[in-house]
Amino acid sequence: MQEIAGVTVQCNTIDKLREVFREIDTDNSGTVSFAEFSQACRKLSIEVGVDELREFKKSGDGELTFDEFCIFYICRLRSAFNSIDVDKNGEVGAVELKNAFEALGFHSTLREVRSLLSKVDKDKNESVNLDEFCNFFCFLPSPNIRIIMQQWATGLAIDTGMYLHTLY
Numbered sequence: 828m829q830e831i832a833g834v835t836v837q838c839n840t841i842d843k844l845r846e847v848f849r850e851i852d853t854d855n856s857g858t859v860s861f862a863e864f865s866q867a868c869r870k871l872s873i874e875v876g877v878d879e880l881r882e883f884k885k886s887g888d889g890e891l892t893f894d895e896f897c898i899f900y901i902c903r904l905r906s907a908f909n910s911i912d913v914d915k916n917g918e919v920g921a922v923e924l925k926n927a928f929e930a931l932g933f934h935s936t937l938r939e940v941r942s943l944l945s946k947v948d949k950d951k952n953e954s955v956n957l958d959e960f961c962n963f964f965c966f967l968p969s970p971n972i973r974i975i976m977q978q979w980a981t982g983l984a985i986d987t988g989m990y991l992h993t994l995y
């Protein structure tokens with residue numbers, strides 16, 4: 828376990844992040860350039876936003892090391908989480924998740940939402956906290972709210988955990 832940007836990250840999550848990092852670092856230089864990152868996103872039809880661009884600029888040399896990448900990733904996941912946690916109690920409940928799905932055009936019943944929630948809810952308290960959220964969604968190629976919700980809604984990546992491998 829390791830603390831990254833205030834989130835307790837499990838060892839297997841770090842392994843997954845390392846795998847994502849290696850996939851994106853196409854020239855095997857050990858760092859990820861913005862061009863490499865953009866290319867990975869393009870492959871997956873993910874729009875690279877202004878936020879991502881800003882994060883890269885912040886890293887100084889325009890290249891992300893693995894540690895910088897982890898922080899970047901976890902921070903993005905955290906902001907995705909915060910946007911779903913509307914009442915700011917540090918937990919995403921079924922109603923909040925349903926509303927978030929709806930805002931992005933995924934319509935589902937509360938019953939369906941509960942079942943999707945339970946896949947991420949490790950401690951079974953019927954809501955998802957930041958640690959549960961980050962450790963679950965770290966394998967996605969971009970910590971982008973739309974992608975996360977899309978994956979969550981379809982259950983595709985959640986059931987297989989092999990999303991990256993099937994696309995690269």
Ligand SMILES: [Ca+2]
Nearest residue numbers: 852856858859
């Ligand atoms: Ca590289």
Ligand SMILES: [Ca+2]
Nearest residue numbers: 912916918919
């Ligand atoms: Ca909440």
Ligand SMILES: [Ca+2]
Nearest residue numbers: 948952954955
């Ligand atoms: Ca929970």
